[in-house]
Amino acid sequence: MxxxxxxxxxxxxxxxxxxxxxxxxxxxxxxxxxVAPKSVKVYRSEVFEAIQEQNKEALNISTDLLEKLKKK
Structure with a gap:
């Protein structure tokens, strides 16, 4: 550091x-x-961690649920 x-x-x-x-x-x-280019995402660390956690949870969606959504 x-x-x-x-x-x-x-x-x-x-x-x-x-x-x-x-x-x-x-x-x-x-x-x-x-000051950063718009292409650079800037987050407070607690917001970044929440986004990462939501992304991990989204990966754990069951394949059955995905199949049901796909059929609709």
């Missing part, structure tokens, strides 16, 4: 197209701005 220190208004670059900028620090909360 790379650990960097940044102040409000400073940023880091990930590659040449993604910029992460520190917008504000308020108590124990840091507000970040992310």
């Amino acid at each position: 790379l650990v960097l220190s940044r102040k409000t208004g400073e940023s880091i670059m990930i590659g040449d197209q993604i910029e992460v900028k520190v917008l504000a620090v308020e108590g124990d909360q840091v507000k970040l701005g992310i």
